[in-house]
Amino acid sequence: MLEVENLHVALPDRGNKRVFGRPPLIEILKGIDLRVSAGETVGLVGESGSGKSTLARALLRLYPLSAGSIRFEGRDITNLDEHELRPLRARMQIVFQDSQSALNPRLTIGTALAEPFVSYGRASDSREALKLAAGLLEHVGLSASMAARYPHQLSGGQRQRVGIARAIALNPALVVADEIVSGLDVSVQAQVLDLLRRLRAETGMALVLISHDLSVVRALCERVVIMQHGVIVEAGPSETVFNSPQHPYTRKLLRAIPLPEVDPAWIDSVDIDEVAT
């Protein structure tokens, strides 16, 4: 359903302004190949600076590509302009990491959730859109009375549910979830992961779950992709990658996770020296 070939993305380096003209570009993604089948859950793992969040946005054509191609549901979307993309946007959605910034602070939750129905003409009038929005809220386990609230009146976990609700409003074929549980308490994290698992089972949507936490990815994903410095170092079924990791970086990542078991040898199993600054 989603096919990405040799994707390159370069973004302007804002810290390095030139006397004239535009700032120089920094290549963030250096040739990414990725396939996501319909209904599949793919985990995208990497540490900061790996380019995973850039990839999330590039998949949805929110960033300009410098090379490569993206096909979505059999159609080449690499060079579509915003107008041509618009009908496709209903089919591919994203949930952002920072739920505070992803919701308009001065629109009520109800208005924010009614927006997709209004902009795609799925509701005949604003009253119907608001009714659909209330239904969505209940669908993600929130009370319909939340519709009258503003984002800052919700907790982080609740806001993240609203983000998910907005993404699934139009029954997309693909949802990209960018670090949506980082910064949440484990208990809230468990709730949100559970919600994602349920929604996927109900709707059959494909999910690209981006996370720095291998355990989160393992809990939800059938396939996993490990990224480092803008390239994919290892990819495969979760089973294989977790049980017999091939790339040294994957092994290092796995070893670095502290499992809640007392193990005095673990702490010494790392090279303590500074890597590179």
Added chain:
Amino acid sequence: MILDIENLRVSINAKGTRTPVLRGAHLQLEQGKILGLVGESGGGKTMVCKAILGVLPESARIESGAIRFEGRDLLAMPARERRGLLGRSIAMILQNPMTALNPVFRIEDQMTDVLRLHAGLDRAQARARALEMLTAVHIREPERVLRHYPHELSGGMCQRVVISIAFSCSPRLIIADEPTTALDVTVQHQILRLIRELQRKTGTSVLFITHDLGVVAKICDSVSVIYAGRILESGPVERIFSSQHHPYTQALLDAAPRYDRPDTALHPVSPELREQLAREAEEFDRRVDREVAHA
């Protein structure tokens, strides 16, 4: 016992309402050990740490209890004397290394100022000591790092610098408030080992605050679990991670996914358990109110 917190009650008074945040917390840290303080956000971890350091927000009030550092109650100590302990005997490692260093000063200034204040060193001596400390945290080019500003260093490097500042005056107690939460997992591994290594070498005691039971299992000698301002249980890590533990500790373990157990279902902390804990907390508040009314 280097740190002994007894029956610490703190409340926040804002807009006429009093909200208890610490409800008779008890905490014991043995000399030369690492004690983990675990709990969810809002459970009171940070309040404990702020109370020890005497940097509680203005709206907070300590209602009762004692914080004994090497046998002396910090709360009963004159402010000037208490401040004298900070930096010299008690140091801190903060959560976010990128914001823990002052952005407008070079690393050198930020490492030497505390040495000149407390250890009475002159500029050259302080610089030599700073280089020594940077080497101790395994930084390869300490000379170069001293010349840098914080924004020119990576998160992991900044945290090494913060750790070296904390250890530089040979304090007897270090409070580490989620020191690896903001870091990548591989960097976290390095930093944890670094803290463990320095702690063993210097014999410093560490109060390690975290929300991650995995980290506790790997680095701490003993652990206390906090919820709604109450310490639910305390004990050596071996015990807590074997079998005998509080239902809340078990609930936290059940909520976190584990890559080695992909098929185990994730359970959020159940509403029933939360209700029960809330009831217990309320009961505690009522008891305290009665005592206060009596007195």
Added chain:
Amino acid sequence: MRALLRNPKFLFGAFVLLALVFVAAFAPWLAPHDPMAQSLLNQLLPPRWAKGGDPSFLLGTDTLGRDLLSRMIHGTRPALLVMIAGATLSGLAGVVLGMLAGFFGGWLDTLVSRTVDTFMSFPPMLLAIVLAAAMGPGLGTVVISVVLIGWTRFCRVVRGEVLALREQEFVTSARTIGVSRSRILFHELLPNLLPLVIVLLGLEMGRAIVVEAIMSFIGFSSSGLATWGSIIADARSYINQAWWAMTYPIVAIIVMVLGLNALGDGLRQATDPVLQR
């Protein structure tokens, strides 16, 4: 609405504004004398309560024997006119240009920003003086001066705010659910700008009154009218004989400025959803 009625700043501001409108509307009936009527017998009378005051001249008279109270009452009319026309026009011009420049960027932004820079390269009063030298004195000149001085303040602030808002994730999020550019600008961004614009309008209305007073003071407003600025200008010349004459218009202007600032501030406090709990 209830929040408005409980907000002391808003109430104070609304009272001041309504009082001004009332006095301006009924000036001919409220004023005891003709503001222009000179009387050589009644030169420089002190206020009624002072020694030698005349009961029919409540606030006293000026060097030409004109009744100061009547002049103050008639002075509300030019003040109100300049305040409403000046603030509305400069707000409209500044907000529209600032929004467009900040949102669309590119050559439009360059053009608008350079124009703002150019206008801000003149001391505000200098602009007004040059304009008055070119157009001749009059209320029209005053209004145009207020607009020429004021639009840059709106434009600069609004453009900066739009630039900051544009970077927020909720704008990207709106794009992904297919919201059109114009709807993003007016439906998503405008509600976030409103609180700011309300405060700026309050400030600008106050400033407009001051600009009118200054222009009257230096003789570039309409000479045939009784204005607060002209009372100050006259009183400046006989300040050592009758210091009180100057205090009436100064106090009136200060109360107006404080009231209008409070009005904008209170209106924002009571209506901005982000400030509600």
Added chain:
Amino acid sequence: MSPAFLLRRLLLAVPTLFGVAVVVFVLLRIVPGDPIAMMVPGEATPEDIARLRESYGLDKSIPMQFVIYLDHLVRGDFGVSISLKQDVLTLVLGRLPATLELALVAITLSVTCGFTLALASTYWRGTWIESGVDAINSIALAIPEFLWAMLLILAFAVLMPLFPISGRIDPMRATAFATQFYLVESLVRGQFGLARELLGHLALPALALALPLIAVIARVLKSSLQEVMVQDYILLARIKGFSNLRILTREALPNALLPTITLTGVHFIFLVGGTVLVELIFAYPGIGNMLFGAASNRDLPLIQGVTLVFALLFILLNIAIELSYALVNPRLRH
């Protein structure tokens, strides 16, 4: 601060200067009436007028006039004042030092007072000092310099005559100076009596200009300080055991300076712009006062000269503000 950045900034000023020149040109061309007719004595013949018109290039087409005008500007030729019959540039430069001294004294006053108020109210947070500073601030902020000037005249010249309300110095003593920078010169020469007289004349106009800026600086610096005081590195400094005063001045202040410069920069420019009016009110002989004379005489070359000098001053001030920003921000320092 890289030279490249400075170069970029200076180049950005070129279109602004050009814009200023265009606006001045347009404004002066829409003036009704014939400027030439006012320049000549009544008995001049139409031939005289035509000759003058030709010498000013006014017989050419509008675009051609604009080219001639620009050409003169670039060569520093601002023309001859109609009312004073002297070279405009000489006139303006002769008066400029008085304005600069006024602006400088006002800026020094506002920075000193603004910083003191902000630091004091942060240090004594939650006490009556903070509430007092806040109250004074909000009033000082709302009232523009024109009204302050009037209030100061009422208070310190009429009700409580402490300061003179007009002029710069007793004209009898003005001849003693070699330069136009009277205050600087008297201080350098150690003539403190003269300096005191100059400062006495400057007191009220400078205060009227400074009051709104004091309030702006105090408010912005105070809120930046409060933002900085809750940062982690301040917590770390407290835990290092430093005294509150040291934390405020050494650790917090340098960080609070950055947003303060950004947010108050434009107000320094407003202050310099405010000299135009304040000079008129206090009959202070700077270029602002000269402008009023020029405006009432419709002395177009002089108006144009003052305007352009002000624009240049503003642009330089802008660059200075950006430089000072770069100077305190290590991220921009190299």
